[in-house]
Every structure is written in C-alpha cells, then in structure tokens.
Amino acid sequence: MDTRRVKTGASVTTRRIIAYIVLVLVTFICLFWFYVLFINASRSHSDLTKGFTLIPGGYLLKNWDSLMHSTQPVLLGMRNSLIISISAAVLSTYFSTMTAYAIHAYQFKIKDFMFAFILAVMMIPTQVVALGFIRLMGRMNLMDTYIPLIIPSIAAPATFFYMKQYMESTLPMALLEAARIDGSGEFRTFNHIVLPLMKPAIAVQAIFTFVASWNNYFTPALVLTTDKKKTLPILIAQLRSADFLKFDMGQVYMMIAFSIFPVIVIYLILSKYIVGGVAVGAVKG
Amino acid sequence: MDGGKKKNGNSNVVKYNKWGYIFLAPFIIVYCIFQLIPFVSTIYYSFFENYRSGLKQIGPNFIGMGNYAELLSNADIWKYTENTFVMWVIGFIPQIVVSLLLASWFSDPSLRLKGQRFFKTVIYLPNLIMAAAFAMLFFTLFADGGPINSMLINAGILAEPYKFMSNTWSARTLVGFMNFLMWFGNTTILLLAGMMGIDTSLFEAAEVDGATASQIFWKITMPLLRPIFIYVLITSLIGGLQMFDVPQILTNGEGAPDRTTMTLIMYLNKHLFNKNFGMSGALSVILLIITGILSFAVFKFTTNQDNN
Numbered sequence: 141m142d143t144r145r146v147k148t149g150a151s152v153t154t155r156r157i158i159a160y161i162v163l164v165l166v167t168f169i170c171l172f173w174f175y176v177l178f179i180n181a182s183r184s185h186s187d188l189t190k191g192f193t194l195i196p197g198g199y200l201l202k203n204w205d206s207l208m209h210s211t212q213p214v215l216l217g218m219r220n221s222l223i224i225s226i227s228a229a230v231l232s233t234y235f236s237t238m239t240a241y242a243i244h245a246y247q248f249k250i251k252d253f254m255f256a257f258i259l260a261v262m263m264i265p266t267q268v269v270a271l272g273f274i275r276l277m278g279r280m281n282l283m284d285t286y287i288p289l290i291i292p293s294i295a296a297p298a299t300f301f302y303m304k305q306y307m308e309s310t311l312p313m314a315l316l317e318a319a320r321i322d323g324s325g326e327f328r329t330f331n332h333i334v335l336p337l338m339k340p341a342i343a344v345q346a347i348f349t350f351v352a353s354w355n356n357y358f359t360p361a362l363v364l365t366t367d368k369k370k371t372l373p374i375l376i377a378q379l380r381s382a383d384f385l386k387f388d389m390g391q392v393y394m395m396i397a398f399s400i401f402p403v404i405v406i407y408l409i410l411s412k413y414i415v416g417g418v419a420v421g422a423v424k425g
Numbered sequence: 426m427d428g429g430k431k432k433n434g435n436s437n438v439v440k441y442n443k444w445g446y447i448f449l450a451p452f453i454i455v456y457c458i459f460q461l462i463p464f465v466s467t468i469y470y471s472f473f474e475n476y477r478s479g480l481k482q483i484g485p486n487f488i489g490m491g492n493y494a495e496l497l498s499n500a501d502i503w504k505y506t507e508n509t510f511v512m513w514v515i516g517f518i519p520q521i522v523v524s525l526l527l528a529s530w531f532s533d534p535s536l537r538l539k540g541q542r543f544f545k546t547v548i549y550l551p552n553l554i555m556a557a558a559f560a561m562l563f564f565t566l567f568a569d570g571g572p573i574n575s576m577l578i579n580a581g582i583l584a585e586p587y588k589f590m591s592n593t594w595s596a597r598t599l600v601g602f603m604n605f606l607m608w609f610g611n612t613t614i615l616l617l618a619g620m621m622g623i624d625t626s627l628f629e630a631a632e633v634d635g636a637t638a639s640q641i642f643w644k645i646t647m648p649l650l651r652p653i654f655i656y657v658l659i660t661s662l663i664g665g666l667q668m669f670d671v672p673q674i675l676t677n678g679e680g681a682p683d684r685t686t687m688t689l690i691m692y693l694n695k696h697l698f699n700k701n702f703g704m705s706g707a708l709s710v711i712l713l714i715i716t717g718i719l720s721f722a723v724f725k726f727t728t729n730q731d732n733n
Binding site: 151152155156159160162163166167169170171173176177180189191192235236238239241242243245246247248251254258260261262263264265267268269270271272273274275276288291292294295300320326327330351354355357358362372373376377379380381389392393396399400403404407411412414415418 | 526565576705
C-alpha cells in the first residue's frame with residue numbers, strides 16, 4: 141500500500157514538472173514574437189540593420205512620431221477600423237439577440253424551418269459568395285462605402301446560435317408572461333427585460349464580432365478603394381506590397397504594433413470572459 | 426366561461442406570435458440581400474464567360490459548364506489545392522498534439538496545475554491578433570537580413586542568412602507554423618471543455634484499478650472525446666480551406682516561391698481582382714461544394730453523438 145502511494149506520488153511529480161516545462165515553452169512561443177515586436181518598435185532604423193538585441197532602444201517615441209507623420213494614413217485607418225468594428229459589434233449583437241428571441245419566445249409557422257436554415261448556413265464562408273456580393277454592392281452603388289462591411293453583420297448565424305443557447309438557460313418564459321400581464325408591449329419587453337438579462341452573452345459576442353471585424357482583410361480589400369477610407373489590415377497589406385526596404389524599419393514595426401495594440405488591450409482587460417466564452421460555445425460541439 | 430377564457434387565451438397567443446415574424450424580419454431581410462442573393466448569383470455567374478482581355482470586355486456569354494471544364498483541366502487548381510492542404514497539415518498536426526496534451530493536463534485533477542488561467546490567456550492570445558499584421562511581423566522577422574537570421578548567426582547556428590521566403594518548404598512551414606500558433610489555444614479550450622464533460626468517476630475507477638496516466642488517456646479520454654475531436658478536425662479543415670490572410674501578406678499575394686504557397690482563396694482573390702467573374706464563380710462553387718460536404722459531415726457526427 142505504502143510503496144504504491146510513493147510510486148504514484150513520484151510519477152505525478154515528474155508529470156507535473158514535464159507539464160510546467162512544456163507550458164513555459166508554449167508561453168515562450170506565444171509571447172516571443174510580441175516581445176521582439178516591442179523591442180524592434182523601440183529601435184532606430186540604423187540600429188535595426190546592425191542586428192537583434194534583447195534590450196529595448198530609446199527610439200519608441202521617435203518611431204511613433206514618424207509613424208504619425210508618415211505617408212501611411214494610419215490614424216485615419218484606425219478611425220475607419222474603429223467605426224466599422226464598433227458598428228458591426230453593436231448591430232450584430234442587438235439583432236442576433238432579437239433573432240434568437242423570435243425563435244425562442246414565439247410559436248409560428250416557419251419557426252422550425254428558420255432555425256434549421258440558420259444552422260445549415262452557419263458554415264458558409266463569406267469568401268465563396270464574395271463574387272455575387274461584390275457585384276451586387278456595385279449595382280446598389282455601395283462600393284467604397286462602409287455599408288457592405290457593417291450591415292451584413294445583422295445576420296450573423298454563429299452569434300445567433302450562441303444567443304439562442306444562452307437564452308435557453310437564462311430566460312424563463314414566465315418572466316415574459318408576467319411582463320405581458322403588466323401591460324408591457326413586446327418590443328418594450330425585448331429592450332427592457334430581455335436585453336439586460338442577456339448582457340453577459342452580448343458582451344462576449346460583442347468582443348468576438350469586434351475582433352473579427354477589426355482583423356478582417358478579405359472583404360474590405362475588395363470593397364474599399366479610396367485611401368482615406370481604408371482600414372488597418374489594408375494599410376498593412378499596402379506596406380507589404382510597397383518596396384518596403386526603402387522604409388524606416390523602426391516605423392514599420394511601430395505600425396504593426398499600432399494595429400494589434402487595441403485588441404491586445406481589450407483582451408488583457410476582458411480575457412476572463414473571452415476564454416470562458418470560447419468554452420461555452422464549445423459545449424455544443 | 427371556461428371555454429371563453431380558453432378562446433381568449435388562444436387568440437392572445439396568436440396575437441403575440443405575429444411578433445415572432447416582426448423580430449425575425451431584420452435577419453431575414455439582411456440575410457437575403459447580403460448573403461442569399463450573392464450566393465445564388467455567384468452560382469449563376471459561374472455559367473457565363475465574363476472577363477476582360479486587355480481593354481476588351483469578353484461576354485457575358487452563357488457557356489454552361491465551360492468555366493468548370495477550363496478550371497479543372499488547368500493544373501493550377503490542383504497545385505493550389507495541394508498547397509492549401511499541405512500547409513493545413515503542417516499547422517494541424519502540431520496543433521492537435523499540443524492541444525490534446527495541454528487539455529489533458531489542464532483537466533487532470535491529480536496534477537493540480539497552478540496558473541491555469543494565465544496559461545489559457547496566453548495560448549489564446551495569438552488567435553485574436555490581426556492575421557495580416559501577424560504575417561507582416563513574421564515577414565520582417567524572417568527576412569534575409571531580419572532579427573531571426575541575425576539571432577541564428579550570432580548563436581553560431583547559421584554561417585550565412587537562411588532565405589526563409591525563397592525556399593518552398595521553409596515558406597510553407599512558416600505559414601503552417603503561424604496557423605498552428607493562431608489556433609492551438611482555441612483547440613485546447615474546445616478539447617478541454619469536452620474533457621471536463623467526462624464523468625470523473627470513470628477516471629477514479631481506472632485509477633483504483635491501477636491504470637497509468639497514458640492508459641487512462643488512450644482507453645477512456647480519447648474514445649469519449651471522439652465526437653468533439655472529429656468536430657475540431659473538420660471545422661479546422663473548413664477553416665484551412667479558407668486560408669488567405671497569412672500567405673497573402675507573407676508572400677504579397679504571389680505565393681512565392683514559384684506559387685508553392687498559393688492557396689485556393691488567394692487564387693479566388695486574384696480572379697476577383699482581375700474581374701474574371703466566370704472563373705471566380707466556378708471556383709467559388711467548387712469551394713462551396715467542398716465546404717458543404719465537410720459541414721454535412723460535422724452535422725452527421727454531432728447528431729450521431731446525440732443519438733448514442
């Protein structure tokens with residue numbers, strides 16, 4: 141009995157040590173790139189050409205300054221990215237909750253069909269209908285506007301599905317009945333009773349929609365043509381296709397840092413909810 | 426009186442239920458305009474010859490399956506399919522191995538790992554980073570005169586800079602590695618959720634019977650994890666089919682060297698930019714069919730699990 145316990149104890153310790161070593165390695169692989177990015181964003185072009193060092197240089201503010209005054213309209217790019225991503229996050233969560241509420245709370249003829257339909261189209265990638273999308277936007281005179289990048293987020297099957305799952309566990313029908321007896325209209329009930337109850341789910345999905353829209357490159361690159369309207373991923377792609385060896389490399393690193401920084405900040409503040417949200421979505425799996 | 430009340434109640438329900446349609450309307454309208462019409466018209470365009478040759482506009486002329494015949498008889502699409510698949514495999518194999526390992530450690534109560542929240546936060550981080558910026562970062566870091574080469578030379582591992590972007594396998598490995606980095610955290614959390622759902626009494630019983638950690642993993646965890654494992658595999662394959670941002674930015678849309686990192690969506694993007702609508706239509710439809718088959722497989726496996 142005693143020997144057995146000692147034996148398992150030792151092997152658990154060994155396994156724990158191996159687990160920690162691997163976890164530290166994995167953490168290193170994940171964070172190393174961002175560390176190098178930070179170091180390089182703080183060094184001058186001539187320092188960068190000499191090779192890599194582990195300690196930051198003193199050019200952080202200088203690089204920032206030259207990025208702000210460069211030919212790349214990065215501040216406009218960030219403004220455009222913010223407008224599109226925030227609008228998409230707000231519309232997507234509001235209307236996905238509304239769609240989920242329609243399916244959850246009411247009995248009507250096409251209800252089952254619509255639910256099955258939304259699940260069936262969930263996997264269709266946006267890229268493969270891009271041809272029809274772009275041509276239709278052209279005909280509707282919506283090319284080079286933000287409408288094709290914002291409005292479609294109202295119909296987001298994956299967000300809808302998450303909301304529907306969440307509603308099943310948190311929204312009792314008795315509450316809605318009570319609101320009806322109190323004379324609350326259906327639209328009012330939705331806005332003042334359902335939405336506040338859905339806050340945690342809305343927060344999680346708002347973050348995911350924001351990040352997906354912020355990082356999106358494929359569709360915006362096809363839709364936006366005016367320089368002043370372009371979003372950050374398009375500016376990054378332009379930087380890549382320019383003869384970038386002529387650029388100030390400190391500035392190049394600064395621009396990369398500039399475009400991923402907002403998401404990192406949001407993530408560090410809200411990581412608890414984000415990681416939890418992924419797991420909740422997975423339970424369905 | 427009773428009957429009257431019932432009738433009243435029914436009509437009330439009917440009265441309320443029209444709100445189902447009202448609340449559903451925004452989704453239906455937006456979906457039809459921005460998804461359904463594009464979907465149908467993409468298929469429609471695939472049957473027409475419609476492109477620009479220099480300054481001359483050819484078509485649109487109806488040519489039936491002509492675009493498909495031309496697309497599939499050209500070696501390009503097979504080459505790009507192979508590229509996409511190879512780079513997906515390079516990313517997926519380490520991704521599934523590391524994710525299974527981490528998830529089984531995180532869920533193992535006997536290990537009592539500390540700092541789990543920190544590690545989960547760190548491994549999920551790369552998933553949220555803008556793929557375009559991440560690829561641009563890797564492009565500068567792995568450039569011929571970039572920091573990685575300078576580190577390797579300083580460490581005495583290399584005598585002269587290695588041209589990561591000019592060799593087929595190093596360029597593909599870079600793309601695969603970035604996909605691995607961006608997705609293994611997500612996969613770990615999915616698998617972890619699946620493992621946490623397994624009845625712990627099974628593990629306890631196995632431990633009492635003297636099973637080792639690896640026996641428990643292969644004989645209990647893996648079989649019970651099969652449905653979520655297949656879900657992860659197929660959704661990753663669907664995601665791999667859409668691989669675009671990373672190789673596009675890394676190689677500036679050229680799939681260098683010699684188009685060996687060109688993916689199917691990069692090919693589609695090229696046709697879209699060149700306004701070759703017939704060919705992009707046919708390519709889109711082929712990708713739609715493959716995605717449809719894979720989605721159906723996900724659906725079948727997950728509903729099978731419910732029946733059991």
